[in-house]
Amino acid sequence: xxxxxxxxxxxFFEESFEGLDIMESGLLxxxxxxxxxxxxxxxxRAAHSIKGGxxxxxxxxxxxxxxxxxxxxxxxxxxxxxxxQGSVDTLLQSVDCLxxxxxASRDKTPIDTERAAVVKGELEEILASGNNNAETxxxxxxETADTPEACGNRAGWQIKFKPHHDMxxxxxxxxxxxxELAELGELAVEVNISQLPILDDLDPxxxxxxxxxxxxxxxxxxxxxxxxxxxxxxxxxxxxxxEVDAPHANEVGKRGGITSKAEVTPVTxxxxxxxxxxxxxxxxxxxxxxxxxxxxxxxxxxxxITQSMIGQLxxxxxxxxxxxxxxxxxxxxxxxxxxxxxxxxxxxxxMLPISFAFNRFPRMVHDLCQKLDKKIELKTTxxxxxxxxxxxxxxxxxxxxxxxxxxxxGIEIPEDRLKAGKPEFGTIELNAFHKGxxxxxxxxxxxxxxNKERIKAKAIEKELIGSDEILSDEKIxxxxxxxxxxxxxxxxxxxxxxxxxxxxRRNIRELGGNIDVTSEEGIGTTFTIRLPLTLAIxxxxxxxxxxxxxxxPLVSIVESLQIKQEFxxxxxxxxxxxxxxxxxxxxxRMHDMFGINIKRKGLEGGLLVVVEGDGKKAGLLxxxxxxxxxxxxxxxxxxxxxxxxxxxxxxxxxxxVALILDVDGLIDLSRNPPTSSSTPENSVRDVA
Amino acid sequence: xxTAQYVDTNTSVDVMTDTDQYLTFIxxxxxxxxxxxxxxxxxxxxxxxxxxxxxxxxxxVINLRGxxxxxxxxxxxFSLDEIPYGATTVxxxxxxxxxxxxxxxxxxxxxxxxxxxVAAEEMKPxxxxxxxxxxxxxxxxxxxxxxxxxxxxxxxxxxxxxxTSEALPQ
Numbered sequence: 001x002x003x004x005x006x007x008x009x010x011x012f013f014e015e016s017f018e019g020l021d022i023m024e025s026g027l028l029x030x031x032x033x034x035x036x037x038x039x040x041x042x043x044x045r046a047a048h049s050i051k052g053g054x055x056x057x058x059x060x061x062x063x064x065x066x067x068x069x070x071x072x073x074x075x076x077x078x079x080x081x082x083x084x085q086g087s088v089d090t091l092l093q094s095v096d097c098l099x100x101x102x103x104a105s106r107d108k109t110p111i112d113t114e115r116a117a118v119v120k121g122e123l124e125e126i127l128a129s130g131n132n133n134a135e136t137x138x139x140x141x142x143e144t145a146d147t148p149e150a151c152g153n154r155a156g157w158q159i160k161f162k163p164h165h166d167m168x169x170x171x172x173x174x175x176x177x178x179x180e181l182a183e184l185g186e187l188a189v190e191v192n193i194s195q196l197p198i199l200d201d202l203d204p205x206x207x208x209x210x211x212x213x214x215x216x217x218x219x220x221x222x223x224x225x226x227x228x229x230x231x232x233x234x235x236x237x238x239x240x241x242x243e244v245d246a247p248h249a250n251e252v253g254k255r256g257g258i259t260s261k262a263e264v265t266p267v268t269x270x271x272x273x274x275x276x277x278x279x280x281x282x283x284x285x286x287x288x289x290x291x292x293x294x295x296x297x298x299x300x301x302x303x304x305i306t307q308s309m310i311g312q313l314x315x316x317x318x319x320x321x322x323x324x325x326x327x328x329x330x331x332x333x334x335x336x337x338x339x340x341x342x343x344x345x346x347x348x349x350x351m352l353p354i355s356f357a358f359n360r361f362p363r364m365v366h367d368l369c370q371k372l373d374k375k376i377e378l379k380t381t382x383x384x385x386x387x388x389x390x391x392x393x394x395x396x397x398x399x400x401x402x403x404x405x406x407x408x409x410g411i412e413i414p415e416d417r418l419k420a421g422k423p424e425f426g427t428i429e430l431n432a433f434h435k436g437x438x439x440x441x442x443x444x445x446x447x448x449x450x451n452k453e454r455i456k457a458k459a460i461e462k463e464l465i466g467s468d469e470i471l472s473d474e475k476i477x478x479x480x481x482x483x484x485x486x487x488x489x490x491x492x493x494x495x496x497x498x499x500x501x502x503x504x505r506r507n508i509r510e511l512g513g514n515i516d517v518t519s520e521e522g523i524g525t526t527f528t529i530r531l532p533l534t535l536a537i538x539x540x541x542x543x544x545x546x547x548x549x550x551x552x553p554l555v556s557i558v559e560s561l562q563i564k565q566e567f568x569x570x571x572x573x574x575x576x577x578x579x580x581x582x583x584x585x586x587x588x589r590m591h592d593m594f595g596i597n598i599k600r601k602g603l604e605g606g607l608l609v610v611v612e613g614d615g616k617k618a619g620l621l622x623x624x625x626x627x628x629x630x631x632x633x634x635x636x637x638x639x640x641x642x643x644x645x646x647x648x649x650x651x652x653x654x655x656x657v658a659l660i661l662d663v664d665g666l667i668d669l670s671r672n673p674p675t676s677s678s679t680p681e682n683s684v685r686d687v688a
Numbered sequence: 689x690x691t692a693q694y695v696d697t698n699t700s701v702d703v704m705t706d707t708d709q710y711l712t713f714i715x716x717x718x719x720x721x722x723x724x725x726x727x728x729x730x731x732x733x734x735x736x737x738x739x740x741x742x743x744x745x746x747x748x749v750i751n752l753r754g755x756x757x758x759x760x761x762x763x764x765x766f767s768l769d770e771i772p773y774g775a776t777t778v779x780x781x782x783x784x785x786x787x788x789x790x791x792x793x794x795x796x797x798x799x800x801x802x803x804x805x806v807a808a809e810e811m812k813p814x815x816x817x818x819x820x821x822x823x824x825x826x827x828x829x830x831x832x833x834x835x836x837x838x839x840x841x842x843x844x845x846x847x848x849x850x851x852t853s854e855a856l857p858q
Contacts, residue, residue, distance in 0.1 A: 548738065594740030636739075639791045640749065640758040643739055651751045657737040 012053045013106045019046035024095050027088055028362045044073040059105045068123040069094050090122050156217050157224055162210035162236040172231045180227050185217020288349050299342045306334045354432045355383035357396050368407045375414050375425045382432035391511050398504040402443045402527050410447030441529040450519040452476050477517040481505040538633055542626035546596040549658045556663040558610040563603045578619050585617045588670040613663035645669045706808040713797040716768045721838040726782050733777040759794040786846045793845050804831045
């Protein structure tokens with residue numbers, strides 16, 4: 001009976017990576033010198049599970065590597081070894097290394113054995129040196145060192161297997177045993193049929209065959225023997241080891257020069273392919289807490305009850321009286337509530353606590369502090385705030401960038417801090433919380449803050465602004481997000497290459513969010529990221545243009561106003577500007593843009609929806625505002641293609657499709673009117 | 689709104705080898721055929737939501753049970769005269785294979801006609817005529833003395849619909 005254990009691999013990897021996270025955070029929390037026993041225990045347990053799991057699933061390199069870590073942790077646990085900064089750092093490195101090894105095993109790419117060997121060497125060094133008694137060391141060390149050596153020059157096993165005549169009668173099946181052997185390595189089977197009688201004399205219950213098996217694998221002899229354990233007494237059985245003869249191997253190599261080369265290439269070629277595969281595996285599955293699933297099941301139960309309640313009413317329409325009408329209305333109200341709750345529950349399945357994104361920061365702060373000789377304390381609040389999985393995946397990198405910036409440029413070195421009368425330890429705060437249908441993530445540091453004059457000087461130097469321009473604070477900070485803008489006086493390898501802040505903002509914008517900065521020189525800087533709760537649903541304002549209904553994302557609407565002719569100005573008789581308080585904003589005539597016929601001539605009677613996108617404002621001229629509603633975003637690209645000025649579509653209550661406006665795209669479109677009006681003619685011509 | 693689904697083909701097809709079934713439809717008096725295995729469903733004409741700045745043969749998009757499906761007017765596509773949509777006007781929803789995988793699209797035609805079995809050898813290559821590019825025609829079949837133009841829907845619906853923007857010089 002063999003079970004295909006590969007089906008459990010995914011779970012194993014998932015759990016192992018979780019284990020690694022536990023180890024990492026545990027190690028970071030360890031107080032050097034006086035380690036908390038619980039923490040060490042939890043780290044040990046995680047290492048132990050990974051070791052056990054990897055051994056079970058046949059990832060022997062991983063198991064072997066983890067064994068070293070486990071030994072060290074075990075010593076820390078029973079108190080025979082002190083927790084030192086050195087050993088913690090080595091363990092952290094081992095965690096990284098182990099993570100790579102596991103990832104490589106998962107993606108079926110070759111494991112970077114060199115790096116593993118280096119880290120393992122360090123681990124063993126610590127084990128060997130240590131303040132514990134030398135005996136345990138000397139016992140353990142050879143054990144770990146021995147195995148790989150022994151494995152190194154063993155090419156496999158030569159097995160002679162001759163069952164006795166009656167072996168089959170005891171229910172033993174050689175085929176099954178060979179199959180098991182084949183799982184241990186490459187198996188070559190030669191059968192000897194010389195004993196086989198002619199068909200008439202053949203007794204199907206007797207065994208006449210004998211085999212010579214060659215197993216190319218460096219497994220232990222015990223494992224091979226184990227397979228034959230049951231038939232030991234019923235066969236002639238002999239195992240010999242095939243030694244790898246170094247010169248002989250060379251000879252083979254020479255003769256088959258091409259073959260061995262060919263063997264090498266796939267290994268190197270496999271690497272990039274493997275890294276591609278990683279991208280895919282990342283978002284393949286999602287872990288959902290049982291509470292959420294239970295809530296969902298409850299909700300569906302409610303829905304079924306409501307449905308049957310309404311169903312009972314519907315059965316007889318002939319004598320429909322007002323009391324039933326009442327009940328029907330109640331039922332529909334219930335249905336509406338159920339549907340909404342169901343929708344929310346389903347959405348919640350995609351939500352993950354933001355701690356998934358925050359978790360990597362303690363380690364990053366730890367590493368960077370060491371590198372930069374800074375002392376920083378990281379505080380996080382609101383780790384349980386939930387965020388859509390897709391948003392989470394995309395917000396990770398921008399967050400890393402911002403935190404890295406804060407560490408590198410924000411927080412000063414301890415001496416400077418003390419001079420400035422601040423505590424020696426700098427603080428970086430990561431806060432996440434809900435605010436009006438949005439998620440707010442704050443990255444706050446108590447570092448040096450931005451020097452507005454320097455930003456301005458830099459901008460003038462880079463010719464982003466004129467030298468005599470007067471800028472509001474907001475505008476100055478906005479400069480930080482311009483491509484190629486960095487105020488760092490010297491570049492470090494941590495950050496400050498000037499790529500980044502613009503990318504950060506672009507990434508956040510792509511998610512439908514926004515980022516703001518406030519800073520006070522000498523006191524600190526706060527970056528505030530505002531993100532939508534989910535990408536699948538959008539708060540929209542329904543607007544009417546001619547007979548068409550469009551949806552404008554509520555987040556991009558600044559205000560809506562009735563057009564008054566006296567506020568309309570023209571530039572060169574073409575671009576229309578509308579005066580909104582102190583601002584002149586261009587008017588985008590939606591019907592012209594989208595080629596819709598409308599009855600109304602001119603601007604009179606129209607409504608102007610002032611929208612902001614990509615830092616620019618524009619007024620969309622529409623006929624009517626209908627209402628606000630949450631809409632489910634559907635992609636146009638699934639079955640069609642991207643359309644300029646439209647970010648997607650949705651289905652309205654009456655089943656018709658309405659397009660969702662892409663405000664940024666529309667503003668761009670209004671500046672460079674579509675040249676694609678020639679498209680129809682062109683493509684028809686190639687048909688006609 | 690009548691909806692007919694042709695998911696599985698008839699078992700009788702198995703008897704004859706190399707025979708394909710085609711759903712035919714009428715467009716300006718001519719009969720055109722599409723591979724029946726590509727037909728997802730046939731539905732009556734209903735209003736669509738126009739998409740701005742697209743070629744005029746793209747009527748717009750409809751909601752097909754939660755999926756947004758673009759609708760193409762084949763009369764426009766073939767530069768035929770426009771006629772008002774009537775009771776027989778139908779939308780044939782097709783599965784189209786393109787470079788980026790499968791898409792669902794609908795075509796508006798005057799009326800559906802019939803389902804024919806056409807053996808591969810009965811199909812004649814299209815002559816180089818002017819009306820529509822031969823790229824979009826798989827072949828001509830004769831069924832009951834009538835000519836049926838069998839369309840290459842992948843090419844027809846992908847070209848001009850999917851890649852105009854790419855094909856056009858900026």
